[in-house]
Amino acid sequence: MSEVSRLSGVFFEPGKTFADIAERPRWIVPLIIGILFSAGYLYAFSSHVGWEPYLHRIMDNNAQVQRLPPEQQQRAFDMQSRIIPIASMVTVVVGAPVILLLWAAIALGIAKGLLGAPIRFKQAFASLCYAGLPRVIYAVLATIVMFLTKDPESFDVRNGFFSNPGAFMDPLTSSKFLYTLASALDVFTIWVMLLAAMGLKAAGGKRISFGGAFFAVALPWAVLVFINGGLAAAGLTG
Numbered sequence: 001m002s003e004v005s006r007l008s009g010v011f012f013e014p015g016k017t018f019a020d021i022a023e024r025p026r027w028i029v030p031l032i033i034g035i036l037f038s039a040g041y042l043y044a045f046s047s048h049v050g051w052e053p054y055l056h057r058i059m060d061n062n063a064q065v066q067r068l069p070p071e072q073q074q075r076a077f078d079m080q081s082r083i084i085p086i087a088s089m090v091t092v093v094v095g096a097p098v099i100l101l102l103w104a105a106i107a108l109g110i111a112k113g114l115l116g117a118p119i120r121f122k123q124a125f126a127s128l129c130y131a132g133l134p135r136v137i138y139a140v141l142a143t144i145v146m147f148l149t150k151d152p153e154s155f156d157v158r159n160g161f162f163s164n165p166g167a168f169m170d171p172l173t174s175s176k177f178l179y180t181l182a183s184a185l186d187v188f189t190i191w192v193m194l195l196a197a198m199g200l201k202a203a204g205g206k207r208i209s210f211g212g213a214f215f216a217v218a219l220p221w222a223v224l225v226f227i228n229g230g231l232a233a234a235g236l237t238g
Contacts, residue, residue, distance in 0.1 A: 003029050010133050014198050018127060022203040025126035031097060034132050038092045041139040045157045048146060051084050053153035103220055104128050107200065110216035117204030117212070127199020128217075131192050138163065138188045163187040176232035184225040193217050 001009060001020045007030070009017030045051075059077060068076065104125040111117045111124070142160030149155050159167050166183030193214065200213035208216075 006030075006130065007033075007133065010130050010195065014195055015202075018130070018195070018199040018202040021126050021130055021199060022123050025120070025122040025203075027122075027126040027129040030129040030133055031100070034129070034135060035093055035096060037136045037139040038096065039089060041143055041160075042088050042092060042157070044143050045146060045155070046085055049152045049155055049157070052081055054157060055080050055084065100128050100132070101125065103217075106220040107196070107216045110219060111200055111204060111208055111213060115204075115208050115212045115216065117200070117208035119200060119203045119208075123203035124200060127203065128196050131195035131199055134188045134191045134195070159183050164189075177229040180229035180232045181225060184221075184228075189221075193221065 001017065003026075006017055006020065009020075055077060059073070059080075104121060104127075107128070108119055108121055108124040111119050138161055141163075145161055146152065146155050156167075156171060159171070161167070164183050164186035166179050166181075166185075169179050169182055171179050196217045197210060197214035200216060201208060201210045204213065
């Protein structure tokens, strides 16, 4: 399959597409596309909304920050307002590929080590890169919502589209742990994991079931979600 056929086939012919990916596990094109669209979403947010309103909402509702003297609060705000635009882009450009590499390695360890599927790392990584393409749709839809919102300063960059239960919760007053879990149960995230499981199944052949492949993909994701939820509940993340 050509690269264009692969990119469209992920959405319209996933079975055939991931079989082709398993035979020829290229990954650079979907990875670059994912990074560009994610970076574009953050750039649109920075230009249209800005990080200062977002930081004000976070810090004004953080009990630890509010206990600080006003001067220290202002210094913390000024420092964060300088760091977060750069850090967010670094997270997309560098952090996202690293997370995919770790996710592929753990999923491979489960599929190959526990389930005995003859999968190579490059196959697992390529499957995850192509499986992440639905996040491109999410970035486009969230950007549209951002520009249609009557009060742009109320837009939540972390949860920009109504595709999970967390989008209907107030992130400032709800339980941080429950909000993190509800936001993780996202339609696009589940779509990504189902596609990734198809990729592992195609690479492993008859040695692994679709359920086993989905378990290999979903287990590290679930562990990360619960860790993030715990950190949020402890006030260690925003």
